[in-house]
Amino acid sequence: MFAQPSDSVVTVVVEPASPGFIVDLFRRLRQEPLGVLGLTLVLLVVFCALMARWIMPYNPDKIKVVERFDMPSAIHIFGTDSLGRDVLSRVIAGSQIALGVGVFSIAVALIFGIILGLLAGYGPRWLDNFLLLLFDSVYSFPTVMLGLTVVTLFGPSLETLISVVITIQTPGYARLIRTATLSAKTSEYILAIRSLGGSPWRILLIHILPNIIGPVLIIASMDIPSVITLEAGLTYLGMGIPPPAPSWGRILQDGFDNIRDAPWIVIAGGIPLIFTTLGFTFLGESLRDLLDPKLRRIV
Amino acid sequence: MAAYLVQRIGLSILICLASMCLLFAALHAIPGDPATIMLGSRATPEMRDRLNHELDLDKPIIVQFTSLIGNVVQGNFGTDIFSQRSVGVEIMENLPDTLILVGTGLGWAALLAIPLGCYSALERGTWIDRLTGILSVGTISIPSFVVAIYALLLFSVQLGWFPVIGAGDDGNISDQLWHLVLPSFAVGLGWVGYLARIVRASMLEVMSENYVRTARAFGLPEMKIVLHYALRIAILPTVTLLGLAIGGLLSSAVFAENIFARPGIGKLIVDAANLRNYPVVQGAVLSTVALFAFAMPVSDLIVAWLDPRVRAAF
Amino acid sequence: MSVAVHAPETAAPILSVRDLSVRFGSSRGPVLALRKVSLEVLRGSIVGLVGESGSGKSTLAMAVMRLMPSNATVTEGGIQFAGRELLTLPAAEMQRLRGDRLSMVFQDPMTSLNPVRSIGNQLIDIQYRDRQLSQFEKRRKAADMLRRVGIPDPERQLGRHPHQFSGGMRQRIAIAMGILEKPELLIADEPTTALDVTLEAQIIQLLRELRREINGSILFISHNLGIIAELCDYVVVLYAGEVVEQGPVRELFHHPRHPYTQALLECDPARIEEVRRELPTISGDVPNLLRIPAGCVFAPRCAKVYDRCCSEHPVDRAVGQGLVARCHLLAEGAGA
Numbered sequence: 001m002f003a004q005p006s007d008s009v010v011t012v013v014v015e016p017a018s019p020g021f022i023v024d025l026f027r028r029l030r031q032e033p034l035g036v037l038g039l040t041l042v043l044l045v046v047f048c049a050l051m052a053r054w055i056m057p058y059n060p061d062k063i064k065v066v067e068r069f070d071m072p073s074a075i076h077i078f079g080t081d082s083l084g085r086d087v088l089s090r091v092i093a094g095s096q097i098a099l100g101v102g103v104f105s106i107a108v109a110l111i112f113g114i115i116l117g118l119l120a121g122y123g124p125r126w127l128d129n130f131l132l133l134l135f136d137s138v139y140s141f142p143t144v145m146l147g148l149t150v151v152t153l154f155g156p157s158l159e160t161l162i163s164v165v166i167t168i169q170t171p172g173y174a175r176l177i178r179t180a181t182l183s184a185k186t187s188e189y190i191l192a193i194r195s196l197g198g199s200p201w202r203i204l205l206i207h208i209l210p211n212i213i214g215p216v217l218i219i220a221s222m223d224i225p226s227v228i229t230l231e232a233g234l235t236y237l238g239m240g241i242p243p244p245a246p247s248w249g250r251i252l253q254d255g256f257d258n259i260r261d262a263p264w265i266v267i268a269g270g271i272p273l274i275f276t277t278l279g280f281t282f283l284g285e286s287l288r289d290l291l292d293p294k295l296r297r298i299v
Numbered sequence: 300m301a302a303y304l305v306q307r308i309g310l311s312i313l314i315c316l317a318s319m320c321l322l323f324a325a326l327h328a329i330p331g332d333p334a335t336i337m338l339g340s341r342a343t344p345e346m347r348d349r350l351n352h353e354l355d356l357d358k359p360i361i362v363q364f365t366s367l368i369g370n371v372v373q374g375n376f377g378t379d380i381f382s383q384r385s386v387g388v389e390i391m392e393n394l395p396d397t398l399i400l401v402g403t404g405l406g407w408a409a410l411l412a413i414p415l416g417c418y419s420a421l422e423r424g425t426w427i428d429r430l431t432g433i434l435s436v437g438t439i440s441i442p443s444f445v446v447a448i449y450a451l452l453l454f455s456v457q458l459g460w461f462p463v464i465g466a467g468d469d470g471n472i473s474d475q476l477w478h479l480v481l482p483s484f485a486v487g488l489g490w491v492g493y494l495a496r497i498v499r500a501s502m503l504e505v506m507s508e509n510y511v512r513t514a515r516a517f518g519l520p521e522m523k524i525v526l527h528y529a530l531r532i533a534i535l536p537t538v539t540l541l542g543l544a545i546g547g548l549l550s551s552a553v554f555a556e557n558i559f560a561r562p563g564i565g566k567l568i569v570d571a572a573n574l575r576n577y578p579v580v581q582g583a584v585l586s587t588v589a590l591f592a593f594a595m596p597v598s599d600l601i602v603a604w605l606d607p608r609v610r611a612a613f
Numbered sequence: 614m615s616v617a618v619h620a621p622e623t624a625a626p627i628l629s630v631r632d633l634s635v636r637f638g639s640s641r642g643p644v645l646a647l648r649k650v651s652l653e654v655l656r657g658s659i660v661g662l663v664g665e666s667g668s669g670k671s672t673l674a675m676a677v678m679r680l681m682p683s684n685a686t687v688t689e690g691g692i693q694f695a696g697r698e699l700l701t702l703p704a705a706e707m708q709r710l711r712g713d714r715l716s717m718v719f720q721d722p723m724t725s726l727n728p729v730r731s732i733g734n735q736l737i738d739i740q741y742r743d744r745q746l747s748q749f750e751k752r753r754k755a756a757d758m759l760r761r762v763g764i765p766d767p768e769r770q771l772g773r774h775p776h777q778f779s780g781g782m783r784q785r786i787a788i789a790m791g792i793l794e795k796p797e798l799l800i801a802d803e804p805t806t807a808l809d810v811t812l813e814a815q816i817i818q819l820l821r822e823l824r825r826e827i828n829g830s831i832l833f834i835s836h837n838l839g840i841i842a843e844l845c846d847y848v849v850v851l852y853a854g855e856v857v858e859q860g861p862v863r864e865l866f867h868h869p870r871h872p873y874t875q876a877l878l879e880c881d882p883a884r885i886e887e888v889r890r891e892l893p894t895i896s897g898d899v900p901n902l903l904r905i906p907a908g909c910v911f912a913p914r915c916a917k918v919y920d921r922c923c924s925e926h927p928v929d930r931a932v933g934q935g936l937v938a939r940c941h942l943l944a945e946g947a948g949a
Contacts, residue, residue, distance in 0.1 A: 138321070142546040142550045142553075149581070225440050266448055270449060274442075277440040278437060281439070510724065528727055531729055532728070
């Protein structure tokens with residue numbers, strides 16, 4: 001099929017990953033300035049999402065028409081929007097949506113991807129070919145187009161959005177797992193276990209999976225920014241999570257409609273997106289750079 | 300060569316077919332009557348029946364599918380529910396605008412990225428290289444529609460340098476170009492970083508190859524070595540990647556067209572989606588999938604034209 | 614110090630390397646790849662440079678061409694080419710020399726030739742300095758040279774690419790490139806190592822014929838003693854970054870003085886006279902260039918080692934008919 005970059009990324013590391021490995025990784029991360037920046041931004045967003053209820057100055061849904069379009073001030077740090085809602089509170093609440101959708105969809109996509117990838121790699125040839133065709137077809141869809149199509153059919157809602165993200169992300173992970181499974185299938189280590197009578201499922205779960213989960217997790221975490229972007233983007237177009245949910249995309253949409261009168265709304269809506277995407281990307285890149293040389297030494 | 304081409308085109312057709320299957324399955328997977336869902340609860344029974352009839356939803360599934368394929372092959376993508384015009388015509392009206400936007404966006408990105416990537420590779424470790432690296436990662440990750448909105452805010456609304464909406468007056472090239480500046484900037488910004496990184500990585504690899512060493516051993520001027528010996532080979536992975544870039548480009552175009560109110564497939568599809576105008580959405584999606592599926596063999600062809608080793612392999 | 618002893622009637626050297634030492638910086642410490650290497654190539658002669666892998670042969674070639682990697686430093690010594698000191702030459706001057714008066718043929722022609730450029734274009738590229746020649750004339754010159762190195766139907770081959778030729782043909786093309794501009798010195802870095810024996814013989818034959826025509830000198834690098842014996846006038850033996858022996862080919866091969874040279878010749882399967890059960894080898898390994906032993910560099914593997922070898926570094930001595938070797942055994946009265 002079409003060769004994907006992921007086909008060459010993952011090589012099977014047949015060595016158990018230890019917890020000390022993770023600690024050591026983060027210690028080395030401290031020396032990368034971009035990585036530290038990324039980690040800080042990510043922690044900031046995670047903090048907002050977890051502590052939203054306690055740190056929001058106002059109720060994000062509380063409408064106060066009298067206070068429409070208030071400029072940023074001591075009372076409302078990011079000002080108010082077209083319905084008088086406090087923008088800062090909405091931004092903080094939006095972090096819950098962004099991270100929630102992002103982490104949840106990727107987690108589910110990972111699970112599906114692992115199952116499908118294992119099936120494709122370990123199963124019969126025809127299944128592999130069929131699944132590959134399925135993966136590539138979905139992969140070929142420009143993501144936003146796919147989202148728009150599904151929303152046209154099913155109507156905008158949180159569930160629809162999450163389903164779209166899961167559908168888009170699964171083929172990529174499935175392909176990765178498939179590649180790793182294929183190469184592991186023929187590794188001597190695995191052949192030895194099979195000759196000792198190990199069953200295929202046991203091999204898959206206990207031997208193959210733990211070794212490839214590391215790089216796969218890093219790749220998955222680098223997908224978080226694009227998933228968050230997709231959610232915000234679709235919501236911005238009116239095709240994502242319906243109002244009044246304070247998704248950052250919704251804030252951007254509201255702000256855009258009033259860009260001349262209240263430019264601060266759009267600025268406030270874009271900043272968290274930028275922080276989040278930059279943060280996860282810097283963090284992911286630094287982690288991957290740190291992980292790569294180590295992998296190279298082992299493999 | 301011919302056999303390879305046939306195989307690739309066959310693959311592309313297969314992908315298009317599979318996409319149609321998926322769309323078809325999605326259409327019929329929704330619980331309840333597709334027409335009701337599309338028209339919403341305000342639909343009267345007559346409207347529902349008319350829609351069902353128009354979309355052939357009242358016929359058996361097999362017939363629907365075969366007629367869908369038959370229609371698509373003939374270029375008939377159905378009828379716009381609201382305007383009653385042919386979807387195919389609407390798409391053809393809007394496609395050129397999108398292609399222009401995407402072309403200019405990618406064009407300026409490549410024109411900037413290739414020299415940047417080369418320079419970074421040749422002057423590795425300098426502050427320009429490091430700065431380019433950080434900016435690359437930054438611009439890749441920031442959502443393009445946020446860039447578009449901010450660009451609009453700063454350069455159009457606040458500073459008034461560029462027009463806010465539209466594609467410019469017909470026939471007035473300079474006006475149209477002026478309208479193109481901000482949107483193509485937004486579309487291309489993420490690509491500059493991405494392409495620069497790839498060019499840099501390829502150049503680094505190529506510059507350490509033996510044939511570059513030979514060229515130096517024969518005292519060839521550095522510029523000739525960089526252009527004809529190194530870049531000529533390093534550019535090949537980038538070309539392949541550009542073929543795959545169409546998908547992402549089209550997604551960016553959707554946003555840019557909506558933010559800057561430009562005509563194009565992006566605007567068409569979003570407006571249609573908002574109105575649940577399914578035939579238009581289906582038609583637009585199928586055409587973009589086709590574009591994408593055939594862009595890849597085309598970029599393979601270009602690589603074959605550039606690299607005689609690939610030519611020889613077939 | 615080098616004591617170049619050639620027949621007195623030959624001309625001044627085209628290449629003179631004096632006490633050249635090269636150091637590589639590595640993460641594990643400095644690697645002294647070449648230590649006080651001295652050799653000369655007289656005009657019109659073919660000098661063979663013999664050594665195992667890792668002896669520093671290619672490093673020496675790269676040093677002469679000034680194409681060493683960035684972590685290499687010349688710590689002492691000089692390289693003179695046609696009377697000019699190369700190491701202090703401005704980069705632009707050096708670039709002018711390369712491909713014109715000084716050129717090189719590399720070991721692996723598949724990776725040394727540009728895969729996406731036709732060989733005709735590559736041959737024409739080299740001629741960029743000839744501003745008087747037209748494009749047509751450059752093409753013809755290229756075709757003529759291809760014919761000369763034994764490539765049939767050269768006009769048609771000009772448009773082809775390296776991967777369309779066999780290994781032997783590619784090496785001929787590389788040689789054609791090397792001598793196209795009639796260099797005064799051609800450095801051939803193991804040009805036949807990647808080829809099988811038949812092709813090897815053909816290439817050697819080609820070089821022998823060309824030698825008459827190009828009127829230049831060749832520095833021929835190889836680890837194959839047989840070829841060196843066939844082709845070269847003068848031989849330099851390199852071991853672990855030092856020249857342990859050098860001299861006229863006949864004298865060196867018939868009466869080698871240095872234990873390493875002797876061992877090398879003994880190990881050459883083509884020269885074994887008795888029927889034995891095992892092939893002779895030199896015991897031990899090439900020394901780790903991070904930690905050069907004090908004393909003679911070959912001492913750890915030498916069959917004739919004695920106490921002085923491990924503590925004192927031997928100096929060059931002239932012996933026999935024009936040989937120069939560095940071995941304590943050559944000191945007065947300690948054997949001939």
